[in-house]
Amino acid sequence: MTIKLYQIDAFTDRVFSGNPAAVCPLDAWLDDTLMQQIAMENNLAETAFYVKRDDEYDIRWFTPTVEVDLCGHATLASAFVLFNHEGYEADTIRFHSPRSGPLIVKREGEYLTLNFPTDVIAPVPLTVELAASFDGTPLAAYKGKTDYLLIFESEAHIQSAKPDLARIAQLAARGVIITAPGNEVDFVSRFFGPQSGVDEDPVTGSAHTTLIPYWAGKLGKNELTARQLSVRGGYLQCSYLGDRVAISGQAKRYLTGEIHVA
Known part of the structure; x- marks a missing residue:
């Protein structure tokens, strides 16, 4: 069996x-085990698979270790592939996730715009386990559908934060978002998800359903304008x-290739 593969750098112009x-x-659809094995072999934060159904596309996302409920950057990447390499001619793509429902992507010049459901967040106690996950002390803590959100004082705190990944991995969540006001944008963030096989995600579209x-x-x-302060x-x-x-x-497209499996 031969499967087409694209590798796309999302949320960047280079x-x-x-x-x-x-x-x-x-x-x-492939067997779930095979899709998980492909994602593990790709060894990227996310691998997206999509199948055309009527006038929309069913989509699923896998980290190297688990299937996830929602992924922004891999949905953006999938739309980029359809618009630029798979002959999709309209300016709006309708995806459907069995876990997150309808997801829309529009092409607007050089930009692609995701339309995603807003996360519902609530304040939670700043427990010892949460506070000890980073070297600085958060100002407040919140919990959304899948992630914790920790608020810090400044961009410098986010840039220099040292996560304790072993502690974070023990939290009952997909991962932890840390955020603060930005110096040149409205807010900055980083995302850590060792529970999902991703120690630090470079740019996390789904986390912005909580941040926004x-x-x-x-x-x-x-x-609002935002930057995610990962290395990339x-x-x-x-x-x-x-x-x-x-x-x-x-x-931007980085790679086009083929996967060969028995």
Whole structure:
């Protein structure tokens, strides 16, 4: 069996930056075990698989170790592949996730805009386990559907944060987002998910479904700019739409190839 493979750098305007995702267009779903093995072999934060169904595309995402409920950068990468390499001609793609429902991506010039459901977050106690996960002390803690959100004082705190990955891996969550006001953008963040096989994700679209409602409320505005301060880094334009959020970024192709399995 031969499976087409693309590797796309998402949320960036140049290769070797942003968040790399593998994208595998399929005619029909593979066995779950095989998809997980492909994701493990790719050894990227996420591998996306999609299958065309009527006028939309079913999509699923796998880290090297687990299938996840939602992935922003691999959805952006999948849309980039469809728009630029798989002959999709319209400017709006409708994806459907069995775990997260309808997901829409629009092409607007060089930018692709994700329309995702807004996460619902609530304050939680800043427990010893949470506070000890990083070298600095957070100002506050929140919990969304899958992740903890820790608030810090400044961009410098986020840039220099030293995570205790062993402690983070013990938390009952997909991972931990840390965030603070930005110096040149509205907010900055980093994301750590050793529970999901990703120690630090370079740019996490799904985490911004949590970050956008928090910062929209905190700053009193619905149009926001953001940077994720990983080594590779990434830039995002964000809009708070109530029960949905819009997350915009660019993408670049790094690789096109084929996977050969028995």
